[in-house]
Amino acid sequence: MIINNKKFRISFLYLLLLIVVGIFVFRLAQLQIVQGDQYADLAQNKMVQKIINPAPRGEILSADGERLAKNRIGYSVELIYANMEDGKRNTVLLELYQLLEENEEEFADDFPIVIENNAFAFTFDREEREWKKENEIPQEATAAEAIALLRDRYNVKEEVNNQVAIEAIENVHLDSTLPIRITEGDAVYTFRTNERSWKESYGFQEEELDFSPEQSFEKIRESFQIDESYSDEEARNIMVFRQLIKDQGFRSWEPVEIVEDIDLKTVLEIDSRIHTLPGISVKAKPIREYPYGSMASHILGYMGKVGEADVEEGYQMNSVKGISGIESAFEEYLKGQDGESLTVTDYLGRPQDDEYNEETNEAIPGSDLYLTIDLKLQQAAEKALKEQLDAIQKPGNAPNAESGAAVVMDVNTGAVLAMASYPAYDPNLFATGISTEDWNRLNVTVDDPLYPRPLFNNATLTALQPGSTFKPFMSIAGLEEGAITRSSTIYCGGVHSVFTQFSCLGRHGNETVVDAIRDSCNVFFYETGYRLGVDKLEEYARRFGLGQRTGLEISESRGYLATRTDKKQVWTYSLSDYIRYTIGITGIGTIINDEGEEQQVYQSYAIAKEVFEEVDESYSGYGEVYRKVAEIMEEHNVKETTYLHRITDYVLAGRWVATDTINASIGQGGNSMTPIQLASYISTLVNGGKRYEAHLVDHVVDYQGNTIYKNESNLLEEMDFDQRNVDAIKEGMRQVTTRSTGAYAFRGFDHANIGVGGKTGTAQYGGDRVDNTAWFVSFAPFDEPEIAVVSMIVQGRTSSNAVPVARQIMDAYFGLGDYSQEKEIEADLSEDEETQGIQNNQNELIGE
Ligand SMILES: [Zn+2]
Known part of the structure; x- marks a missing residue:
């Protein structure tokens, strides 16, 4: 009974999806030119394009048949650079920007030059100021001074070099990445290296790398031919989308997703302005929806954008997959298989139905999970x-x-x-890619396992x-x-x-x-x-x-179970940390694991494991244990008595006693x-x-x-x-x-x-x-x-x-x-x- 109902529901949703895709198909994205010749032959204004029909994701239902995760139709705006007319690109991008802004649609703004109180500023500088403030580092501190301060704060031993100190502070104290890196022996802020690589990505020459925000802005403005008829604000708005196109690994014939999940009102407005917005299209696609909001969120998990490795494995660009919980564990069952069809379109991407339209692969909807x-x-x-x-x-x-x-x-x-x-x-916050603000709020990185x-x-x-x-x-x-x-x-x-x-x-x-x-x-x-x-x-x-x-x-x-085995294991980890962070032995070593296979581990862990295995309970008394520890550690060039005494303490502490x-x-x-x-x-x-x-x-x-x-x-x-x-x-x-x-x-x-x-x-x-x-x-x-x-x-x-x-x-x-x-x-x-x-x-x- 339930299954019959569901079958109907699935086909209904699928049908609905197809109809909606049909309505917007003349602006469908995910278009790829199958025949390059025909692309070159734009004069004829015809091309065969491959259209992806996304498979609806399977639903997740409770034991009593309530839908905890389902799909709804969402619309996203995509842009195909090749379909935009030369000389009109800036006009189109600005018009789109204004249209989205008027409709209060939210989209990513990653262009790193901002205009504040009529002055240009790099977001890199702003991030540096904020990081220093949060971490109580004086604003004028260089990267080297910042490390010195942090080493002092977290009591990192003097004999440890800066590289190891950074790793220790990141892993042991902060559980997050420090914006400082060691390059050729010098400490540098990643804000600076990011600024440099950003400038290089826009073709800045060596002598232009120290350009001010204003100089950089002018240079980029010129390279995109954004003329003086545009105000600085307008020029920047255009650059926001230019940056987005760049970031998405731009190839002129591949669609770039500008904004996801827009209102129907915005869809209709773009539709009505299709002739002034060549190259811009609206794509319909299923979006994950969790009708009960946060309920059962830890069971269901959340979705996230696919990465490059996923695309190589057959995912479509800009699609999503399960990242945690059941959404991730049952991804293979839930995802289904996208369909494809070949369609002749004109240069605006409008299908010419009378000519050629062949569905090569039907989309197969994902399977439904009953919890x-x-x-x-x-x-x-x-x-x-x-x-x-x-x-x-x-x-x-x-x-x-x-x-x-x-x-x-x-x-x-x-x-x-x-x-x-x-x-x-x-989990709805993740359905179309989570905002940085929401992510920072949810992804607590406080160094305390008890912090909520x-x-x-x-x-x-x-x-x-x-x-x-x-x-x-x-x-x-x-x-x-x-x-x-x-x-x-x-x-x-x-x-x-x-x-x-x-x-x-x-x-x-x-x-x-x-x-x-x-x-x-x-x-x-x-x-x-x-x-x-x-x-x-x-x-x-x-x-x-x-x-x-x-x-x-x-x-x-x-x-953990309080057993001989687990107690020894816990102390092996602790000793490994001591060897790595205090004695400073880094690098990779090899152990034979429980399955008898070689396994790569931290060198410090390999040594710790060796110590605990070699110095077994047949060595009793402090002196006997110490001498054996010294013998083992000598092979690893550790002879300082302070270290040897400390390791002996670890070995003895890791032994099981009646109490x-x-x-x-x-x-x-x-x-x-x-x-x-x-x-x-x-x-x-x-x-x-x-x-x-x-x-x-x-x-x-x-x-x-x-x-x-x-x-x-x-x-x-x-x-x-x-x-x-x-x-x-x-x-x-x-x-x-x-x-x-x-x-x-x-x-x-x-x-x-x-x-x-x-x-x-x-x-x-x-x-x-x-x-x-x-x-x-x-x-x-x-x-x-x-x-x-x-x-x-x-x-x-x-x-x-x-x-x-x-x-x-x-x-x-x-x-x-x-x-x-x-x-x-x-x-x-x-x-x-x-x-x-x-x-x-x-x-x-x-x-x-
Ligand atoms: Zn009692």
Whole structure:
């Protein structure tokens, strides 16, 4: 039924597109002269041209059939230089400029000379002034002085040369490119090299390279024969388009796109002036549209202009492709295949229908994608996350909580039913090429992983310590391995009996696993981890997919697992940075990777890896390790004792110790996980041990209605847990939502008929500067779980701040509360109860 409807819709859209293309075909762009002879024979005013009929891109639909990404018809203005009459080009360009300006159409202005208060100025100078101001560099500073200042500011060691210093500052401190380059030993601003290459592109001679903005302007004005009848402003407007033509790799017979997605009113005006605008044409083409704006933006992704490499692979110039998210991951399915036809036209590009018109290739529309995402649930998840962030961003609560995520997963298939990340962005901004202003606003390059970044998918890319949400995992590993039993107890006297530096937030006395989950008793889980040992812990974590990608179709971070292997890996990276940026060993080296193949890496990384492999745990004691380090480093000509001592420190710090196991047992230490990973882990736990590949795309249907891709819910791991063990953990998690840290947010939930289990987690990010991460993992219904819901708030301070997000999502899924059809009027809580609840929540600190 759905498929039939869609088939109709596709053909309708396709037909509409063809009709519109038909209307404007006499000014169609993407024209290429197939027969050069005929081009030369312009006197006859006839030529055969190849016309590209763009294929409509496939749509992206939610599981319930709502269109999340579709196409609409847009119009762009194109210009074919060869079709413009000699001597009239400037008039035409100026007329077009004025027409577009009057109609308030926005187009790129990259001409680098501007007229401000009747004076000419280079934008290069303006950019230099602004960069210096933003970076607190004195305006008069030379490039060499600027580097010296930055080296000092970022504490770059003296022995490092300027080239390495620039790389270090860019990669380590700024995460962006410095406008300074080293050329033949001298530091120069790229503003200056850009000015120079721009002048060279206009044929400036050596002695003209220091021309002022005004001199440069006059020279270019002359070369384009823009005579004195034009004012300076008018001359500049003409140059804006001249620059655009130059930038697009101008060849006289290829169309240059001047402006995209103009109003219909502008289209009609250009149409009415076609005789005074030879060479200018309007092209109809499908433009991506996201009817729900920023909703699900991190899932859908965004589009961007194709690059030169794409054109070589068969994309049309000026076309777009998926850059991120599903738009990128399923590009091959979505893009379809453009059609072509050959048409005889006159010199204005008007087809002569009576003569020759042959369609050589029909356009094949792209295929439609059906996501596993449920529109209503997605909306509810985004609303819940946003509302909670707004509610807690207050002094005394969580003033720095500005980003977060929520994931809903089908525990029996791995299908993602909703995935929210905040802040979000509107992918419509990218549909026709994003403006620099919008890009700078969205593409945050602040040197801080916790800074809210709209383009960043927190649900799949933000990996943080899971804190106590790790405890149900510890429980199943401990129970299955016999380190603990369902009835055995561990005594909590406030600290661990052997490693007394590890404490609990309470003195819980004798606790069973159910009690320990409910009370989030640290001592219970320290002891469980201690009995299990790091190797068993690692084995279970791997089988649960922790510290690994879940297999989602869009990009995700694998996070880190606190294991011997990962700890060594982390310290190998750190040592590599030290060798590269402090010792100053750059260049490329080779390693043998895990697959036994040679792989090119930074030389510093190759050395770091060698050090960690050679100096294994058979070398014990500082002296023994130091001597081996010295022996290895001598081969790389590093003999300074300061360096050797520091490398020895790295090697020792990278070794696994018993306290690492204790720390890892409550989800601290080297553990960092993404929300999607935790959703997958909870699903695996409550379904009895089946780990499914996480996925967002259910199936793909081509334009003829055939299903050409279907996700079969891949089973990645099957552990077959003892159901009684799973039930005990579920019971502990139920008590969290009825009697403990989750109870306040779940008051009034249908505990009797639906039932819910959860676990809160508050995790330190490191340092006092940053507030704790708030986590909540949960599942429902209790008896036969269908969904796992995970919420995470970066700098949410306390886990109770994450619980209400999951509660609202559960309500939406089960049609309760605000989401109930016949909304029940809930009795207001009395003030006493409210205060009581808040106090309960504030008892929870790190580890609970
Ligand atoms: Zn305890």
